[in-house]
Every structure is written in C-alpha cells, then in structure tokens.
Amino acid sequence: MAEIHGVKFVLCLSFSLLLNLYFLWTSTRSVKELSWSKGAAVEAEVVASVSCSGHGRAFLDGVLVDGKPMCECNSCYVGADCSHFLDGCIADADSGDPLFLEPFWMKNAASSAVVVAGWHRMSYSFRDSHTRTSNELENHIRLLHAVIGNAVTEGRYIVIGVGSTQLLSAAVHALSPNGSASPAKLYKAQTKYFNSEDSKWQGDTSLWENSTSLSKNTTDTSATFVEFVTSPNNPDGKLMKAVLDGSSVKTIYDHAYYWPHFTAIEAPADENVMIFTLSKVTGHAGSRFGWAVVKDKDVYERIAQYINLNILVATHDTQLRALKLLSVALKGGGKELFGFGYKAMRHRWKKLSRSLSKSSRFSLQNLEPMYCTYFEEVTGPSPAYAWLKCEREEDKDCHEVLKSAGIIGREGSVFGAESRYVRLSLLKGQDDFDWLLERIDALVSQEYGSRSI
Amino acid sequence: MAEIHGVKFVLCLSFSLLLNLYFLWTSTRSVKELSWSKGAAVEAEVVASVSCSGHGRAFLDGVLVDGKPMCECNSCYVGADCSHFLDGCIADADSGDPLFLEPFWMKNAASSAVVVAGWHRMSYSFRDSHTRTSNELENHIRLLHAVIGNAVTEGRYIVIGVGSTQLLSAAVHALSPNGSASPAKLYKAQTKYFNSEDSKWQGDTSLWENSTSLSKNTTDTSATFVEFVTSPNNPDGKLMKAVLDGSSVKTIYDHAYYWPHFTAIEAPADENVMIFTLSKVTGHAGSRFGWAVVKDKDVYERIAQYINLNILVATHDTQLRALKLLSVALKGGGKELFGFGYKAMRHRWKKLSRSLSKSSRFSLQNLEPMYCTYFEEVTGPSPAYAWLKCEREEDKDCHEVLKSAGIIGREGSVFGAESRYVRLSLLKGQDDFDWLLERIDALVSQEYGSRSI
Numbered sequence: 033m034a035e036i037h038g039v040k041f042v043l044c045l046s047f048s049l050l051l052n053l054y055f056l057w058t059s060t061r062s063v064k065e066l067s068w069s070k071g072a073a074v075e076a077e078v079v080a081s082v083s084c085s086g087h088g089r090a091f092l093d094g095v096l097v098d099g100k101p102m103c104e105c106n107s108c109y110v111g112a113d114c115s116h117f118l119d120g121c122i123a124d125a126d127s128g129d130p131l132f133l134e135p136f137w138m139k140n141a142a143s144s145a146v147v148v149a150g151w152h153r154m155s156y157s158f159r160d161s162h163t164r165t166s167n168e169l170e171n172h173i174r175l176l177h178a179v180i181g182n183a184v185t186e187g188r189y190i191v192i193g194v195g196s197t198q199l200l201s202a203a204v205h206a207l208s209p210n211g212s213a214s215p216a217k218l219y220k221a222q223t224k225y226f227n228s229e230d231s232k233w234q235g236d237t238s239l240w241e242n243s244t245s246l247s248k249n250t251t252d253t254s255a256t257f258v259e260f261v262t263s264p265n266n267p268d269g270k271l272m273k274a275v276l277d278g279s280s281v282k283t284i285y286d287h288a289y290y291w292p293h294f295t296a297i298e299a300p301a302d303e304n305v306m307i308f309t310l311s312k313v314t315g316h317a318g319s320r321f322g323w324a325v326v327k328d329k330d331v332y333e334r335i336a337q338y339i340n341l342n343i344l345v346a347t348h349d350t351q352l353r354a355l356k357l358l359s360v361a362l363k364g365g366g367k368e369l370f371g372f373g374y375k376a377m378r379h380r381w382k383k384l385s386r387s388l389s390k391s392s393r394f395s396l397q398n399l400e401p402m403y404c405t406y407f408e409e410v411t412g413p414s415p416a417y418a419w420l421k422c423e424r425e426e427d428k429d430c431h432e433v434l435k436s437a438g439i440i441g442r443e444g445s446v447f448g449a450e451s452r453y454v455r456l457s458l459l460k461g462q463d464d465f466d467w468l469l470e471r472i473d474a475l476v477s478q479e480y481g482s483r484s485i
Numbered sequence: 486m487a488e489i490h491g492v493k494f495v496l497c498l499s500f501s502l503l504l505n506l507y508f509l510w511t512s513t514r515s516v517k518e519l520s521w522s523k524g525a526a527v528e529a530e531v532v533a534s535v536s537c538s539g540h541g542r543a544f545l546d547g548v549l550v551d552g553k554p555m556c557e558c559n560s561c562y563v564g565a566d567c568s569h570f571l572d573g574c575i576a577d578a579d580s581g582d583p584l585f586l587e588p589f590w591m592k593n594a595a596s597s598a599v600v601v602a603g604w605h606r607m608s609y610s611f612r613d614s615h616t617r618t619s620n621e622l623e624n625h626i627r628l629l630h631a632v633i634g635n636a637v638t639e640g641r642y643i644v645i646g647v648g649s650t651q652l653l654s655a656a657v658h659a660l661s662p663n664g665s666a667s668p669a670k671l672y673k674a675q676t677k678y679f680n681s682e683d684s685k686w687q688g689d690t691s692l693w694e695n696s697t698s699l700s701k702n703t704t705d706t707s708a709t710f711v712e713f714v715t716s717p718n719n720p721d722g723k724l725m726k727a728v729l730d731g732s733s734v735k736t737i738y739d740h741a742y743y744w745p746h747f748t749a750i751e752a753p754a755d756e757n758v759m760i761f762t763l764s765k766v767t768g769h770a771g772s773r774f775g776w777a778v779v780k781d782k783d784v785y786e787r788i789a790q791y792i793n794l795n796i797l798v799a800t801h802d803t804q805l806r807a808l809k810l811l812s813v814a815l816k817g818g819g820k821e822l823f824g825f826g827y828k829a830m831r832h833r834w835k836k837l838s839r840s841l842s843k844s845s846r847f848s849l850q851n852l853e854p855m856y857c858t859y860f861e862e863v864t865g866p867s868p869a870y871a872w873l874k875c876e877r878e879e880d881k882d883c884h885e886v887l888k889s890a891g892i893i894g895r896e897g898s899v900f901g902a903e904s905r906y907v908r909l910s911l912l913k914g915q916d917d918f919d920w921l922l923e924r925i926d927a928l929v930s931q932e933y934g935s936r937s938i
Contacts, residue, residue, distance in 0.1 A: 069598050141604070154583070
C-alpha cells in the first residue's frame, strides 16, 4: 500500500512538475516572443477597453484625465462615458466621414493592428531601392484593383500622395502646360482650391459645353483644358463620363467612390489619370492616403515631382498602416470588407428611401439596380450620399428647410446645383445615420399633420 | 505510513494544483492582457529579429522573400544579410537623412513602440473637439520647447503639417499679399520650389541687401518681401539673423536644426513665424512631420487654411507616432535623446576635424565653442553638415575633386556659394559616416605622397 502510495506520489509529483514546467515554459516563451513590443500592446488594449457606452471611443492619443484617455463621444452624445443623449441635437449629415466601416475594423482587430517600432523607416527613402514608396504596398494596390475589377493597373504607373486632395492638385499641375503664358482651364467644383500660375478655374463643365467650341470631337489648340470627372458622381452617385473632348482636353477621373460599397462595378476603368483614396475604400479618412493610376510616363513623372516638392514623400507611418489595411481588405477575395460595406450602405439607402417614399415634399435621386461584375449579380443602389430635392415651390432654400427641422446637409450650390438640392451624407457612423433618419421621419410625418408626429 | 502518504498525496496534489492554477491564471491573464494586439506584436518582433549583420535592417513593409521581409542594406553593403562590403563604393554624403539617431531608438525600443489599432482615428477630425490635431501632441511640442529652451511657445499658435517643406510653402502663402497684383518677393534657396501667383523668387538675400533699398530699417511699401532665415544655417551651422528689415519685410525662421544635437542653445527663439521638423529632432525624416510656431492669429489661420486645402489634415497615424516619440524625447528632461544626439554629432565633428587638420588642401567652416543654456555648459561644435572648402587655386570645382576621390557631397552652388564649397552630410548612419571618414583620410594622405596612402 505504502509502495503504491509512493508510486502514486512520485507519479503525481512528476505529472505536476511536468504541468508546472509546461506552464512555466509557455509563459516564458510568451515573454520571449514579446519583449519590446509588449508595453505598447498592453497600452493599446487598455485604451481599447475603455467603455464609452457604444456611443464613443477612447484613443491612444486622446486627452488624458487622471492619466487615462477619456471617451470621445459621437455627435449628440455627452458624459464621461458618452451615455447621455443631448436633447434637441442637430443631425449633422454634412461631411463625408466614412465611419460606417468602423465596426468592420473593430471586428477585425487582430488582423488589422500594426506595431510601429521606434526605428521604423526613419529615412526619407527605402534603403535598397532609394524609392519612397513601399513595393509591397504598390503590389497590394494593384492586387486590390484586380480583385475588385474596378481599374486596369497592368502597365500603369502608380504614385501615392496625401489623400486625393493633394493628388488632384498634382494631376492638374502635371497636365498643365509648363511655364505657358496661357494656363490650363479647369472644370469642376474642386478648382476653387487651386491658385497657381498653371491653372485658372473656369466654372462648371456644363456651362462650357454649350458656350464654347469644346463639345465632343472638336479641337481647340489655343489653350489646355482640364476636366474633372467624379465617377460615381459626388453628390448623386451616378456613373459619369467626360463631357469635353479634343486634343487640348485632359481629363482627370476621380474614382474615390468607384468601389462596391457605393456602386455596382461596371467594368475596370481604364482612363489616363485615375485617382483613388483609402478614405472611401477602407474608411480611413484620417490617414490621408491616396494614389493615382497613370498611363503616361511623363504625366506620372510630373505628378511624382509635384508631390516630391510639396511634401517630399508620403509618410512611411501611413504607408505601413495602409499596407496592413489593404491586406485585410483583400481577405476572402475582398468579400469580407466589401460585403460588409455594401450591406451597410444598401441598408441605409433602403431605410431612407422607405422613409421618403411617404413624402411628396422631398424626393431623392433615382438610382437603378445594376449588374455588378464584382458581386456577380444585380445589386440595388447603395450611394454614399442622398441628393435630396425640396419639391414644393416655396421651399427654394432646401438647406434652410432642413435646418429648421434639425438637419444639416451640404447646400446644392456647393455642387453647382440649385439651392433646392441638399446633399445628405449616408456614410458616417451608425449613431449619426440613426439620428438623421429619425429627424427625416419626423419631418416627413409633418406632411400628414400633427397626428402622426 | 499510508495515512502520512495520503496526507502527503493530498498536500502534493493541492500544491501542484495551486501552482498549476497560478500558471494557468497568469497565462490567461496575459492572454487577456493581450488579445487582438498580440499577432501584430509577434509579427513586429519577428521582423525586428532578422539579422542583417549590423549593416542593414528588415522592415515590416519590406519586400518579402519566401514570406519574410528581406534585409535592406546600408549603402555599400550587399548580400542577403548585408555582410558583404562593396569594393570601390562611393561615400555618399549628399542627403540630410538623420539616421545618426537610429541606434537611440533601437535602444529605446520598448518605450517608443506604438500599436495602431485598425479602427484608430478613421475620422477626419478628433471627435469631441472637431479639431484635426491631437491636443496631447500639441502639449508635448510646447513642453519640449520649454524643456530645451529653444523657442517661446506661450501664447503662440501651433500648426502642424507634412514636414517643413509643406510648412514653408504654407508660411509663404500666409505672408504674401492676398490676390495682390504684385506678389511677394522671396529670398533664399528654397524658393525654387514655389511656383504660385502669390510669390516670385528673387534670388539670394545678400544680393538684395546691397542692390536695393531694403537694408536694415528702410521701408519699401511697393512690395512684400519674404525672407527665409535658416538658423542654425544650412550648410554651415552658424546661428543667423534676418538681413532685410522694414514694414514690408516678413521673415520666416527655419529652426529645423535649432536643437542641442547640432548647436548650443543661446536663448529661446521668439520670432513671428518659426518652423520645426521632427526629422531633425528625433530623426524621423520618413514620418514627414513638422510644425510652425506663430505669433499672429491671422497668419496662423492662413497657414492652417493652406494646409487644410492642400492635404485637409496631417495624417493621424503620424500624429500618434509623433506623440509617442516626443514623450520619449522628453524623458529625463530630454537628456537621454539630446545627450545621445549631441555626443554622436560632436564625436563625428571631432573626427572629421582631426582628419582635415592635417590637410592644407581642404578646410572646414570655423565654429567656436559656445555656452549652451540647455546643457548648462560650454559645448564644442556638433554641426549637421561640414562645409568643406577646396583651398587650392586649381580646385575650382570642389564637388568634382571629391567625386574623383569617391566622395559625393552637395555642390556649393545649391546654397548660392562658389563651386569651391561642398556640403558633406554628417548626420547619416554610422556606416555612412565611417566610410566617408575613410575616404577623407585617404584623400588627405595623398597630400603627403604615396608613402602614406
């Protein structure tokens, strides 16, 4: 018996020791695996775990209260934990802040996090190649276009910049006559941002189409014309083609919204100069990262030179993060991100359409279902913005009508349209959309008298 | 005995269980501590552990070979692990790539790493404040200037931008007459980068000082003059003051190098518009992060507006990283980073000076020891660049003389000087400096005939 107990004792001890050793080994190994990065990882997870009632978020670089980053609340929410809704709050649907994708990145936290070492890419250049763009990043961009089928990139040049704003300036510069006495004439609302010797803003394209000889297939060599084509269009989400034509006309395609979140993909775009931005693909507006896909080598070099003089190089920190985000975007052939994005935007459009279908005072742009080569099926509209029209004769200032109902949109005049149009952003966070919809519902119900308020 | 064994057995089991439970608990806790961030942390440490023989580095966004980022070698080194020195390699001392600080960040890996979550600051703005700059970051910038004593920031505005390149453009824009028929006239080499309606490059300041009425204390109201003052000066490291004066003269101080690494701090600078860049403080050139300290509210707002139109906002990814880097820079009252930086630059200057002291063919700029208010002692020169002069009558093209000895510098003409001057960068990585010094030693030894080669 003693013998048996002794054997059991030894066995128990050995087993326990082995188990202890195993745990010791695994914890040591985990410490070994994580040395210098561990503190930063813990710090990030602590901040991420701060509870803001689902109506806000704490960030690593947020304002500290008692050494802890405080909650930054969504619009209309206040309080230390963002739990209090502000009565009478205005529904702000002005900006195109793409926070509808934030939940996707919360869900994909593990695959989308990046650790930036203190010594990461301190140099201006990448050491070996003396280039200033990550090859891997460029490959990911090409791969994404191939997978989604929204742009041809084979044999094209890619240049990256700080968001599409800067790339648009760079492209105008690249397409303008160098040192010419008559600068390029520009067409499209963005032009108010430019003020350089190279370019002069000439107004909305449609005005020029009628009043000059620059309609399709005519040639005017006295000046260079640069036309911006935003497709899908901002504000109304329709796919667009160039209006002007001729040897003196250069066209810049802003394809910021040409992704399955917002539109059916018709075919790979194959234009001379096409501009994209991370902001509307992954939703990272704050990273300020865009790229141009360019056919012509000279134009590519002039764009790259402009960016080089303007900022030297796109920040390496963002290049690293963009690489990681695009690698997640590519997962499952893109179906995870773009499936999520399309579903979210489609749902919002349906809800808003249903709400406004009861109204005769307000109408929305008409968007038809289309066959999407990416999803391989007919998809219903899922635009980034609603292009609302006030139909009543007396509602000339639609922005004002909405404002008095507690809704802020962007005036139609910003897009060269009548003031009876207003753009409403549908791609902000869920709280913003929910509150916008409530205000719209309330406004529509007024049409049927006080009983339905 | 059986009883005793039984007690022992229970005790052993309990103890073992407790020990097991303890390890189980600690590993669970550590898993709990690190959930979503762990993969990214492991990934970063694996890449950091790639050995490149001390002559290169692997980066997270490097080109992959067999799924692993490959070594990116320092200049003159090649091979899969960068262990092979390229015979006859040219010593490239052209660029101001501040890699002399890389070892500091390797040493401070744990405190300087940052984990960027996939959902980190996707929005254009910071939620609560609707600002686009982190308050904590701005506070860190102010604190750093206060600790180092190199600039007054109390009651001043701070605006951040993409490196100092963009801020210089923005400041010129802000100081130029708005829509005026006669644009601002600019003085300093940087002006070749600008090409806008607002400004025209007029040449080197010293030419104007003599040839126009714009010497000190005269007033010319017919035009606006913008003078750039780089202090410490690039290339020669001397502290500079404005040359032009008068009510029509605006001055922009580029204080990129006004840090204890490169110069004794005389007193807190207190100019109207002062520009700084992270590149020359922490060495992170690739992050493209700069800031302007501005006295006048109107000028501040025009700079901010220019940056807003140009890029909308400085990338949030870099803001987060800059915050972390500056918090490390502030450790120990800045003594760790600036102590390291000064020591490194001082050592290089001494070595180069000693080497060239044997030469009558080449000379260096003369820099005197000065009292540094930051280190609270007299410090010897530690400039970012050597401003080398070829003294021999026949060595008119100094750049060519050096080139044929296997050294690439930057031509004096780039800085408006004679071609018998060349700028040599002293702030690159250690391999670059070591090889430069060897080439210089070899060149100097030629003066004494073949015996000493």
